[in-house]
Amino acid sequence: MTGTPTLDDVRRTRPAQDPGVVRLLQEWAPTRRWYPAKTDPRRPTSSGVIDLTDPQGAATVQVHLLSLPDGATLQVPVTLHTSPPPDLLTPHDVAVLGTVDGTTVVDGCSDPAFLRAWLAAATGPAPTPGTSDPAAPSSPLSGARVVSGEQSNTSVMLPGHSPPGILKVFRVLGSGPNPDIEIPLALSAFWDGVPAPLSWIAADWAAPHGPGHLGVLSRLVPDAHDGFALACDHARRGTHLDDLAVDLGATTAHMHRALRTALPVTRGSDHPQVVAALRTRAQNALEVVPELEPRRAGIERVLSATADLDLPPVQRVHGDYHLGQVLHSPGGWTVLDFEGEPQASPAERTRPDLALRDLAGMLRSFDYAQAVGEGQDPTWVGRARADLLRGYQDVTGDPVEPRTLRALELDKALYEVVYEARNRPAWVPIPLQGVDRILEAA
């Protein structure tokens, strides 16, 4: 399975015609975990609707697009029922948004009617022979469940689909092929460390944003454990990750090798651009989070130390690599979510970068696991870090340059301070302590 995900079978957008439904969405969306502009009091506005069709006709299926105050486009699928819907995937008080003129409006991701409509509309590469599971239950929706947690998008597991899949509904839409389809499609042709995309839906919406992808159905990794939950659990119990961290380091190096092969970049080193991006981000973080101000001089010192570094060539990278983006299963580690950082612009998300940026992201994540797991062993993070680096270097054969890694870790920690300030203010101390530790070590 190769090539790029097609953008030619594109669904069209029409203007929304029901102001009551739009008003409901304008109130409901900002209360959701995936809403990206929670601190902005301005309401999103409607930028259109895409119609899908439930083959069983149980509901009207509408994908609403909302325009956010910063110009981004947000996807909110809903279903409209003339009588209360019987079989939702989440409790009614969570799934039902409200009623408008006697019509019940339901969160699409919780409704089998939306899932049926999505599967019927999706296109994708021809199925690989032998991929359907003859033992699979007859309905693709049997056992379906919405993934709960700290996610930027909404995913629904479909273990009854043949082959078993997981549907990811992108919340903030980007123009052009979505990297979370494009990259796994390219890598899965020859590397089994990513779940293969099975099908997707493309749509066009108001300029300057469309066309782009609305979502993707990918192969489900069976018996998988979320990397962050696994690491928090180890930290809580005071057991070291050991081989898990070494293997994760090796998987990270294999991912970078696969990215270089599948998506080669002609440009070599890009020192000015990389250093400029570090400075821009530090400046932005200092402006957004006042607690960083006393650290300004220390931040400047770490960034200045990158001026005379001989940086390795840039390449396509994961871009938002942390423990929540990897799954551990009996087959080893699998890497998910190549969409890049949700706070970055579309251009930034696909820009070739230093592979070490991903390693820095994963190192930062051990701090989070120790903090969230309330780990008490002061050696836990240090040992996980050393094991990850060892696994990585064993595959690349090159020692990691410490000043570059430190600057990239600081960069990620500053991104995290801003991310937490906007999304989970109670967690700001986690990356802030990371910033302090990096500055002390410099």
Ligand SMILES: Nc1ncnc2c1ncn2[C@@H]1O[C@H](COP(=O)(O)OP(=O)(O)O)[C@@H](O)[C@H]1O
């Ligand atoms: N292919 C898959 N197989 C099994 N579980 C998956 C798969 N893809 C995602 N998940 C689960 O869904 C969660 C969210 O997926 P992710 O791609 O990270 O979404 P988001 O962009 O919303 O963060 C993951 O943490 C994992 O628990």
Ligand SMILES: O=P(O)(O)O[C@H]1O[C@H](CO)[C@@H](O[C@H]2O[C@H](CO)[C@@H](O)[C@H](O)[C@H]2O)[C@H](O)[C@H]1O
């Ligand atoms: O939603 P995404 O997975 O695309 O990424 C964003 O949200 C993440 C939180 O879920 C955030 O990650 C930060 O918190 C994690 C624990 O919840 C931790 O493992 C990461 O190390 C930490 O960066 C990520 O930064 C953000 O882009």
